Amino acid sequence: MKKSAGVLLFILLLAIVGPWLSPNDYLGTNFDALLRSPQLAGMHLFGTDDLGRDLFVRTMLGIRVTLMVAVVASLVSLVIGVTYGAVAGYVGGRVDAVMMRFVDTLYALPFIFFVILLMVAFERNFLLIFVAIGAINWLDMARIVRGQTLSLREREFVDAARLTGVSTPRIIFRHIAPNLLGIVVVYVTLTIPQAILVESFLSFLGLGVQEPQTSLGALVDAGVNKMEGASWMLLIPASLLAVILMSFNFLGDALRDFFDAKHKQ
Amino acid sequence: MLRYALLRLLGAIPTLLLVIVLAFLMVHAAPGGPFDEERALPADVAAKIEAAYHLDETLPQQFMRYMSGLLQGDLGPSFRYRDYTVSELIGSGFPVSLRLGLLAILLALLVGVGSGTIAALRQGSLLDRVVMSFAMTGISIPVFVVGPVLVLLFAVKLHWLPAGWSGTESVWKYLLPVITLALPQIAYIARLTRASMIDVLSRDFIRTARAQGLGTKAIIRFHALKPAMLPVLSYMGPAIAAILTGSVVVEEVFGIPGLGQFFVRGALNRDYTLVLGIVIFYATLIIALNLIVDILYGVIDPRVRHR
Numbered sequence: 054m055k056k057s058a059g060v061l062l063f064i065l066l067l068a069i070v071g072p073w074l075s076p077n078d079y080l081g082t083n084f085d086a087l088l089r090s091p092q093l094a095g096m097h098l099f100g101t102d103d104l105g106r107d108l109f110v111r112t113m114l115g116i117r118v119t120l121m122v123a124v125v126a127s128l129v130s131l132v133i134g135v136t137y138g139a140v141a142g143y144v145g146g147r148v149d150a151v152m153m154r155f156v157d158t159l160y161a162l163p164f165i166f167f168v169i170l171l172m173v174a175f176e177r178n179f180l181l182i183f184v185a186i187g188a189i190n191w192l193d194m195a196r197i198v199r200g201q202t203l204s205l206r207e208r209e210f211v212d213a214a215r216l217t218g219v220s221t222p223r224i225i226f227r228h229i230a231p232n233l234l235g236i237v238v239v240y241v242t243l244t245i246p247q248a249i250l251v252e253s254f255l256s257f258l259g260l261g262v263q264e265p266q267t268s269l270g271a272l273v274d275a276g277v278n279k280m281e282g283a284s285w286m287l288l289i290p291a292s293l294l295a296v297i298l299m300s301f302n303f304l305g306d307a308l309r310d311f312f313d314a315k316h317k318q
Numbered sequence: 319m320l321r322y323a324l325l326r327l328l329g330a331i332p333t334l335l336l337v338i339v340l341a342f343l344m345v346h347a348a349p350g351g352p353f354d355e356e357r358a359l360p361a362d363v364a365a366k367i368e369a370a371y372h373l374d375e376t377l378p379q380q381f382m383r384y385m386s387g388l389l390q391g392d393l394g395p396s397f398r399y400r401d402y403t404v405s406e407l408i409g410s411g412f413p414v415s416l417r418l419g420l421l422a423i424l425l426a427l428l429v430g431v432g433s434g435t436i437a438a439l440r441q442g443s444l445l446d447r448v449v450m451s452f453a454m455t456g457i458s459i460p461v462f463v464v465g466p467v468l469v470l471l472f473a474v475k476l477h478w479l480p481a482g483w484s485g486t487e488s489v490w491k492y493l494l495p496v497i498t499l500a501l502p503q504i505a506y507i508a509r510l511t512r513a514s515m516i517d518v519l520s521r522d523f524i525r526t527a528r529a530q531g532l533g534t535k536a537i538i539r540f541h542a543l544k545p546a547m548l549p550v551l552s553y554m555g556p557a558i559a560a561i562l563t564g565s566v567v568v569e570e571v572f573g574i575p576g577l578g579q580f581f582v583r584g585a586l587n588r589d590y591t592l593v594l595g596i597v598i599f600y601a602t603l604i605i606a607l608n609l610i611v612d613i614l615y616g617v618i619d620p621r622v623r624h625r
Contacts, residue, residue: 062411088448088616101354158332158333162336162337162564162601163559163597163601166581166596166601167340167341167344167597169581169597170341170345171344172585173345173347173584173590173593174347181422197551211422246458254462254567257462257564258567258570258582263574269542271460273466274462276466277462277466277571280466280469280470281474284470286592287466287470288470291466291467293465294463295455295458295459295463298459298460299454299455299459302458303454
C-alpha cells in the first residue's frame with residue numbers, strides 16, 4: 054500500500070515538475086530530430102515522435118491530462134453516487150425499491166458504447182468527456198452508499214437529529230454523508246483507475262483528447278502506429294499507464310481490505 | 319422454472335426499450351446534419367437528400383419509422399457506406415467478431431477457473447502468490463496496451479506470429495487477438511474462482527466428504543466446483559460486455575474486419591445510422607446474454623428461483 058502510494062506520488066510530482074525542468078515544450082516540432090530514440094542529447098529522455106516533438110514533455114502532459122480527467126470524472130461520479138445512494142437509503146421503502154431497480158437496469162446497459170455515441174453526436178468536447186465518464190461510474194458508489202446509509206439511519210444520532218426537527222436533506226448531507234467518508238474514499242480510489250481506463254480507451258480510438266493536446270491513451274495510439282521503427286513511442290507511455298493503473302488498483306484493494314477489517318471489529 | 323424465466327424475459331424488455339430510445343434521441347439531438355460537408359450543398363439537393371432519408375419528418379415520425387424497421391430487422395441505410403444497409407454491414411462484421419469473442423471466453427474460462435482453483439488449493443504458497451500477482455497485473459493492464467505490446471514482441475521482433483489479419487490464411491492469426499481479449503478476463507475469473515473456492519472448501523459438506531475419504535480431485539469435481547462457479551457465472555454478463563468492448567480495440571490493433579472496426583470507423587466518420595444500429599445491436603446482445611446467464615443461474619442454484 055505504501056509502495057503504491059509512493060509510486061503514484063512520484064509520478065504525479067514528475068508530471069507536475071518535469072515539463073518545467075525540460076528545455077523542450079510539448080508543441081515545438083524539430084525536423085532535425087525526428088523519431089530519435091531516448092537520449093541525453095537535446096534532453097530527449099523519452100525520445101522524439103515523428104514530428105520531432107519531445108516525448109518526455111508530451112508524456113508528462115499526457116499523465117497530467119489523464120489524471121485530471123480521472124479525478125474530475127471520479128468527483129462527478131462521487132457526487133451523483135453519494136447523493137443517489139444516500140437518498141435511496143435514507144428515504145427507504147418504495148422510493149428505495151424503485152431507485153435501486155433503476156440502478157439495476159442501468160447496470161445492464163453497455164455504457165461505453167453510449168459514451169462513444171455521445172462523442173459522435175456532440176463534437177469531442179473536453180468537458181463532455183469528464184461528465185460522460187463520471188456519469189457511467191456512479192452505479193457502484195450508489196449501491197455501496199445506500200447499503201451504508203441503511204444501517205446509519207437506524208443510529209441514535211440520526212434519531213436525535215430528526216427529533217430536534219432537522220430537515221431531511223440536512224440530515225442526509227450534514228449527518229449521514231460525513232459518516233460515509235471512509236468507504237467513499239476507498240471506492241473513489243477504485244473508481245479513478247476505471248475512469249483512466251475509459252479516457253485512455255476513447256483517446257486510443259481517436260475519440261477522446263484531440264491533438265495537439267494529448268493523454269496517455271492518445272500517446273499509446275501514436276506509439277502503435279510507429280512501433281515498427283520506434284518501439285519507445287509505444288513502450289514508454291504503455292508502461293506508465295500500466296504502472297499508474299496497477300498502483301491505483303493495489304492501493305484501492307489494500308484500503309478496502311483495511312476498511313473491511315476495521316468494519317468487522 | 320418457466321415462470322422464473324418468463325419473469326426475467328419481461329424484465330429485459332423495458333431495458334431494451336430504454337436503450338433504443340436513449341440511443342435514438344442522442345443521435346438525433348446531435349447538432350448539425352449527417353450530410354453537412356465542408357462545401358454547402360445547393361438547397362434543393364440538400365432537401366432531396368433529407369427527403370430520401372426521411373430526415374424532413376418530425377422526430378416522433380422518424381422514431382416510429384425506425385422502430386417499425388427495427389422490428390423487421392431493418393436498421394436503415396448507412397450514411398457513409400453507399401449502397402449498404404446497416405444490417406448488411408452488421409451481418410458481414412459480426413461473424414468474425416463472434417468467433418473471436420467465443421474463443422476468448424472459452425480460453426478465459428479454462429485458464430481462469432483452472433489457475434484460480436489451483437491457487438485456492440495451495441493458498442498462501444509461492445504458486446498462489448505468483449498466480450494472484452499475474453491476475454492483478456492482468457486486470458490493470460488495458461487491452462489496448464497488451465495487444466500492441468504482444469504484436470511488437472511476437473510479430474515485429476521475433477517474427478513468430480503474423481502481425482496482421484489479412485494476407486495470411488493460417489489459423490495462428492487468431493492466437494494473439496484471442497489472447498489479448500482473454501487476458502483481463504482470465505485475471506478476473508482466476509480471482510473470483512480462488513475467492514469462492516476458498517470459501518466453498520471451508521464448508522461443512524466438504525469436510526464431511528473429506529472425512530469419508532474422498533480425494534481432493536473428486537471433491538473438487540463432484541462437490542466444490544458447482545457451488546464455487548456461481549460467482550463466476552454471474553460475472554459472465556460483465557465479462558461478455560468487456561469482451562465486446564475489448565474486441566473494438568483488438569480489431570483496430572490487428573486490422574480485423576469485424577463489427578468493432580465498423581463501429582469505430584462509423585464513429586470517426588459520423589455515420590449516424592451505422593453507429594446507432596451497432597449500439598442497439600450490441601445492447602440487445604448484452605441484454606440477451608445477461609438474460610441467459612440469469613436463467614442458467616436459476617438452473618444451477620434452485621434457491622434463486624423462489625425469491
